[in-house]
Amino acid sequence: MKKRDRTPKTYARITYPMVRDEKGGPLRRASWDEALDRAAQGLGAARGAFGMFSCARATNEMNYVAQKFARVVMGTNNVDSCNRTCHAPSVAGLSAVFGSGGGTSSYGEVDHTDLIVMWGSNARFAHPIFFQHVLRGIRNGARMYAVDPRRTSTAEWAESWLGLNVGTDIPLAHAVGREIIHAGLHNVSFIERATTGFEEYAAEVEPWTLSVAEKVTGVPAEAIRDLAHAYARAERAQLCWTLGITEHHNGTDNVRALINLALLTGHVGRYGSGVQPLRGQNNVQGGGDMGAIPNRLPGFQDILEEGVRQKFETAWDTVIQPQYGMTLTAMFEAMETGDLKAVYCIGENPAQSEADSEQAVERMKQLDYLVVQDIFLTKTAELADVVLPATAAWAETDGTTTNSERRVQRVRKAVEPPGEAREDIDIICDLAGRLGHPWKYADAESVWNELRSVSPDHYGMSYERLEEHQGIQWPCPDTEKLEPTYLHGRLWEADPAKRGRLAPFGIVKHDPPVDLTDDQFPIRLTTGRRLDSYNTGVQSGSFASPLRRGEYVELCPEDAERYGVTVGEEVRISSRRGTVQAPVWIDPGLRPGLAFMTMHFPDEVDTNQLTIEANCPIAGTAEFKASAIRIEKLPVTSTASLSASA
Amino acid sequence: MTAIPLQLPRRLIEFTLDGQETRVPEGSTILDACRAAGKDIPTLCEGDTLTPKNACRVCVVEVEGARVLAPACSRKAEAGMTVSTDSERARHSRKIVLELLASSTDLSTTPRAAEWIKEYEAKPERFGEDAARLNEEPKVDNDLYVRDYDKCIQCYKCVDACGEQWQNSFAISVAGRGFDARISTEHDTPLTDSACVYCGNCIEVCPTGALSFKTEFDMREAGTWDESAQTETTTICAYCGVGCNLTLHVQENEIVKVTSPHDNPVTHGNLCIKGRFGFQHVQQR
Numbered sequence: 001m002k003k004r005d006r007t008p009k010t011y012a013r014i015t016y017p018m019v020r021d022e023k024g025g026p027l028r029r030a031s032w033d034e035a036l037d038r039a040a041q042g043l044g045a046a047r048g049a050f051g052m053f054s055c056a057r058a059t060n061e062m063n064y065v066a067q068k069f070a071r072v073v074m075g076t077n078n079v080d081s082c083n084r085t086c087h088a089p090s091v092a093g094l095s096a097v098f099g100s101g102g103g104t105s106s107y108g109e110v111d112h113t114d115l116i117v118m119w120g121s122n123a124r125f126a127h128p129i130f131f132q133h134v135l136r137g138i139r140n141g142a143r144m145y146a147v148d149p150r151r152t153s154t155a156e157w158a159e160s161w162l163g164l165n166v167g168t169d170i171p172l173a174h175a176v177g178r179e180i181i182h183a184g185l186h187n188v189s190f191i192e193r194a195t196t197g198f199e200e201y202a203a204e205v206e207p208w209t210l211s212v213a214e215k216v217t218g219v220p221a222e223a224i225r226d227l228a229h230a231y232a233r234a235e236r237a238q239l240c241w242t243l244g245i246t247e248h249h250n251g252t253d254n255v256r257a258l259i260n261l262a263l264l265t266g267h268v269g270r271y272g273s274g275v276q277p278l279r280g281q282n283n284v285q286g287g288g289d290m291g292a293i294p295n296r297l298p299g300f301q302d303i304l305e306e307g308v309r310q311k312f313e314t315a316w317d318t319v320i321q322p323q324y325g326m327t328l329t330a331m332f333e334a335m336e337t338g339d340l341k342a343v344y345c346i347g348e349n350p351a352q353s354e355a356d357s358e359q360a361v362e363r364m365k366q367l368d369y370l371v372v373q374d375i376f377l378t379k380t381a382e383l384a385d386v387v388l389p390a391t392a393a394w395a396e397t398d399g400t401t402t403n404s405e406r407r408v409q410r411v412r413k414a415v416e417p418p419g420e421a422r423e424d425i426d427i428i429c430d431l432a433g434r435l436g437h438p439w440k441y442a443d444a445e446s447v448w449n450e451l452r453s454v455s456p457d458h459y460g461m462s463y464e465r466l467e468e469h470q471g472i473q474w475p476c477p478d479t480e481k482l483e484p485t486y487l488h489g490r491l492w493e494a495d496p497a498k499r500g501r502l503a504p505f506g507i508v509k510h511d512p513p514v515d516l517t518d519d520q521f522p523i524r525l526t527t528g529r530r531l532d533s534y535n536t537g538v539q540s541g542s543f544a545s546p547l548r549r550g551e552y553v554e555l556c557p558e559d560a561e562r563y564g565v566t567v568g569e570e571v572r573i574s575s576r577r578g579t580v581q582a583p584v585w586i587d588p589g590l591r592p593g594l595a596f597m598t599m600h601f602p603d604e605v606d607t608n609q610l611t612i613e614a615n616c617p618i619a620g621t622a623e624f625k626a627s628a629i630r631i632e633k634l635p636v637t638s639t640a641s642l643s644a645s646a
Numbered sequence: 647m648t649a650i651p652l653q654l655p656r657r658l659i660e661f662t663l664d665g666q667e668t669r670v671p672e673g674s675t676i677l678d679a680c681r682a683a684g685k686d687i688p689t690l691c692e693g694d695t696l697t698p699k700n701a702c703r704v705c706v707v708e709v710e711g712a713r714v715l716a717p718a719c720s721r722k723a724e725a726g727m728t729v730s731t732d733s734e735r736a737r738h739s740r741k742i743v744l745e746l747l748a749s750s751t752d753l754s755t756t757p758r759a760a761e762w763i764k765e766y767e768a769k770p771e772r773f774g775e776d777a778a779r780l781n782e783e784p785k786v787d788n789d790l791y792v793r794d795y796d797k798c799i800q801c802y803k804c805v806d807a808c809g810e811q812w813q814n815s816f817a818i819s820v821a822g823r824g825f826d827a828r829i830s831t832e833h834d835t836p837l838t839d840s841a842c843v844y845c846g847n848c849i850e851v852c853p854t855g856a857l858s859f860k861t862e863f864d865m866r867e868a869g870t871w872d873e874s875a876q877t878e879t880t881t882i883c884a885y886c887g888v889g890c891n892l893t894l895h896v897q898e899n900e901i902v903k904v905t906s907p908h909d910n911p912v913t914h915g916n917l918c919i920k921g922r923f924g925f926q927h928v929q930q931r
Contacts, residue, residue: 414901
């Protein structure tokens with residue numbers, strides 16, 4: 001059982017390379033040459049069983065070079081990032097419908113829309129500056145609806161809060177769709193012109209009457225009806241979601257269920273109307289755009305298209321594997337079967353961010369070779385054979401990142417990196433050189449210009465233009481013009497040739513959370529972020545936030561009373577996978593049977609020991625949002641001895 | 647299908663500014679017209695991201711035929727109007743405003759205040775040493791930012807930024823009336839007991855340095871704050887995917903302050919606690 005320590009762990013920067021002489025031995029300081037030689041040898045020995053974890057926090061340029069390293073030097077498409085643990089279902093869902101994996105609107109459009117639906121998103125905490133655009137919209141007269149199991153600080157601003165049961169998003173979306181159809185509010189001309197599969201969709205949602213949906217989702221029928229009518233009748237509407245939709249074992253289906261509503265009402269492809277996933281890392285959009293995902297080449301171009309492969313094979317003088325690589329999730333499974341023997345992990349901390357984190361650590365220990373490149377000695381780096389000290393991309397390098405509205409913006413070097421830390425791109429190039437590929441890039445801009453030459457969507461974005469316009473949104477194929485701020489205006493074209501591929505309705509079914517609640521584990525645990533903290537806390541733990549209060553298990557007042565626990569009281573929390581201890585916090589925004597925890601303080605309370613690794617079969621994202629737990633009071637003696645030892 | 651909301655083409659209106667015929671788009675303020683014409687009018691309570699409350703009166707100009715002077719920051723330019731920015735009456739009024747402000751509050755960290763006092767020959771010292779309105783210790787109740795109300799001119803900008811114009815947190819407001827008026831949290835509690843979410847958007851708009859980063863406050867106390875030795879580099883925040891633009895103010899390779907460009911389409915100068923204050927991890931060297 002873990003002892004509690006209330007001071008958050010602060011991480012010091014790594015300032016020199018480190019190597020481990022034998023498995024199980026300690027890490028020791030090494031020269032760059034020794035560390036790089038060893039890393040090259042270790043990775044080179046594992047050709048054919050290699051995986052790259054690329055960093056959603058680093059620049060586009062770094063991600064471009066990282067995926068090129070995997071594909072050209074190591075000959076594999078096994079490259080992925082933490083997008084897999086958050087918004088991979090959004091990318092999968094959006095690209096299945098529209099052929100492009102980005103949100104369709106811009107923040108500025110939210111200021112001027114008429115209706116905003118925040119579904120599974122506490123943007124007030126997790127995306128505060130996006131939420132300022134929502135507030136502006138509300139001040140300009142827009143109505144906002146919040147769909148969330150918790151009555152969050154986002155919901156406080158809503159016209160109506162739809163507090164659904166965890167994992168019943170599809171029933172709710174289907175009931176909204178059915179109500180729109182039955183009220184005759186669907187946009188018939190848009191459906192006929194721009195979509196396929198409407199008949200099948202209408203049949204699929206037909207059983208989801210308001211009263212059936214009320215039984216399954218827990219949302220009053222009248223509230224569902226109100227949302228359906230408001231959304232369908234709005235002149236313009238924005239449908240935004242975050243991880244409440246994607247971090248489920250059927251995340252991609254959830255995304256499709258939401259997009260269906262936009263297709264049904266024609267709320268896409270127009271100014272002020274669109275669908276918008278809010279992304280969680282500064283460059284998780286860009287990482288995917290740069291091809292640091294197993295199924296796409298830079299510019300989000302499909303690996304399975306022969307013409308695309310040929311273009312890259314010519315540009316890179318290589319042969320590209322004509323099949324998709326392994327996702328992060330699949331790579332972890334392959335560690336166990338021995339199909340993956342070496343990993344080059346840049347700036348990721350899967351030892352703490354993966355669902356069922358103990359299993360993730362055990363799997364990484366089975367690797368023959370692990371190279372970690374990071375700015376901190378994270379829990380993942382502690383497992384590595386070689387640790388390479390890198391620069392903090394956002395403040396110590398030049399380059400670009402891409403945000404949630406597809407805006408590519410310049411990152412600029414403001415401070416000098418500590419000690420012997422080096423830029424990611426230089427380190428990757430040195431390793432590539434040792435493995436027979438002497439790459440030379442003068443600077444980040446030359447990497448960017450290489451990317452522009454192979455990615456039509458980025459072709460028009462020179463550094464000069466990015467500076468001039470304070471960032472440019474993709475697609476930007478032209479060096480003179482700018483495209484509209486929203487995507488898929490083509491769907492409204494009268495000419496079928498211009499309209500392009502029609503958008504298919506997603507025929508998806510309700511599938512409740514895998515981790516069922518029962519007498520043993522009666523409480524539904526969901527997870528999320530707080531305002532002042534971030535992910536595994538490695539980055540946010542070191543500033544003196546007055547709001548930080550460490551990890552708690554949050555319960556509603558009724559449950560606290562039922563278990564006879566009070567604020568601050570340490571309790572034992574168990575799931576079918578693990579047990580942790582945390583103090584109780586009481587949040588009246590929760591409902592009986594629903595508990596909330598964050599993943600911000602894993603060194604204090606490792607919440608991901610509780611979560612389930614039930615993965616979305618399409619996108620590979622785990623069901624962080626729905627675990628079954630039980631809460632137990634600690635025996636009095638045990639509490640006393642704990643506080644004595646702490 | 648909804649059309650893109652193109653605004654109606656704005657008409658140009660003509661008026662006389664300091665004897666010159668001037669044309670500005672309808673809806674422009676006199677201050678907009680002055681700035682377009684390259685005239686330098688002092689301003690304190692006006693902010694490029696806020697609707698002004700006309701609190702400071704330092705930007706007043708004379709409009710022919712009007713009984714009182716008009717604040718240039720709020721008064722819209724009208725066709726046929728005759729405006730003098732530099733008349734005796736306007737200059738005299740600005741001088742008095744500067745004298746009243748500079749005698750009752752500490753303008754030592756207000757950019758350009760010293761320059762304006764010289765230009766308008768203001769003599770704040772004539773009100774005596776004890777004209778200071780508050781004379782109290784700076785409020786240091788958290789590790790992120792400091793409130794030094796001896797420097798506060800009650801321009802309302804922080805209240806508007808915290809309230810309905812941007813942040814909508816409503817942690818601070820004006821309390822008291824008349825000479826007792828001041829900016830305060832609810833019941834004057836420490837920030838840590840208030841609704842403050844530490845976004846620092848109040849610091850971003852404060853014109854006098856009454857609100858400042860704790861880093862800046864401490865360095866000023868220690869005498870090490872040196873703006874001439876600082877670089878300002880705009881980059882992208884390292885946290886969530888919204889993509890806020892951060893301007894890092896760096897002195898001797900340490901980040902000492904973070905701001906955001908006011909004309910940026912993502913932030914409009916606003917940040918959250920992580921973007922504003924969450925930079926420390928880079929410097930755990």
